[in-house]
Amino acid sequence: AAELLGVLRREVPALEAADFFLDGGLSLVVEHQGLATPTFGRAPVYVMLECAARDDPTEELAAALEKAGVQDAVVADDTASRERLWRLREGLPEAVAGHGVPHKLDVGLPLDRLAEFIGRVPRLVAELAPEAQTVLWGHLGDGNVHVNVLGLDLEDETVDEAVFRLVAGYGGTISAEHGVGVAKARWLGLVRGPGELAAMAAIKRALDPEGILNPGVIL
Structure with a gap:
């Protein structure tokens, strides 16, 4: 790729x-x-x-x-x-939505790891959830991959975490187009170190000392 x-x-x-x-x-x-x-x-x-x-x-x-x-x-x-x-x-x-409610992950990979990631993800999902179906697509120019997994319990995040850990191991990001928000906040530490998280928190406190802007989101 x-x-x-x-x-x-x-x-x-x-x-x-x-x-x-x-x-x-x-x-x-x-x-x-x-x-x-x-x-x-x-x-x-x-x-x-x-x-x-x-x-x-x-x-x-x-x-x-x-x-x-x-x-x-x-x-x-x-x-x-x-x-x-x-x-x-x-x-x-x-088409994916027509087959059920998928687990939707929006991740980004370095281009030199993209092909390896695309090949590995379906096998990883199959190991953890043999009944699941993995559908991938994305934007080649920036390494953005939309990972959609059908056939999982909506509350079971085992596959989500495994994919995020795989992304982190490849030096990627767990959030590409759609942000971190609440859903991915607990996995942010996989791709951002303590110093980076502390800097983000300090900036948030400086700009929002009363904590009224999106309280509890990410930080």
């Missing part, structure tokens, strides 16, 4: 988006939305790329993908085909 992104950033200045999802997620979306089976070849991982430029960037994108060793690609050549492709990625949250 990091190698692909590196090539794209060097070779394709028009790159605007780079998302990924896995084959299991694709199957959920196709089933949930009643879509025709995609005509492109099936693969363990899919990357959705979008470019915006005054001139058609297709040739430089194709050259970059070849250089990165990508073996199969589909190009949207009009608005309708673009929307059909993005529907496969953007339909994931709704």
Whole structure:
């Protein structure tokens, strides 16, 4: 993943988006939305790329993908085909929700550990909860991964903690897009040291000496 992104950033200045999802997620979306089976070849991982430029960037994108060793690609050549492709990625949250209430974790990984993390998480979940289903997708450019786990008791946080500890071991963050809030506060110490937490508390006291802003949230 990091190698692909590196090539794209060097070779394709028009790159605007780079998302990924896995084959299991694709199957959920196709089933949930009643879509025709995609005509492109099936693969363990899919990357959705979008470019915006005054001139058609297709040739430089194709050259970059070849250089990165990508073996199969589909190009949207009009608005309708673009929307059909993005529907496969953007339909994931709704498709997951259609199968139950998932445990939703929003984490971030260093790009050089992203591929290893994506491969490890489903195995980790299967070890702890064999009946559960793991669905992953995210944003390649910043290492943000949305981990959704179906089939768990909503009050059981065993899998959540195991995933957060895995993230911490990879030097990542337990909170990427959606913040720490109340739900993740007790795990913040996995990725922030005592000095950092003390500094955060001192800043909070300086800005909010009466403790009236979001009392009990994080600090």
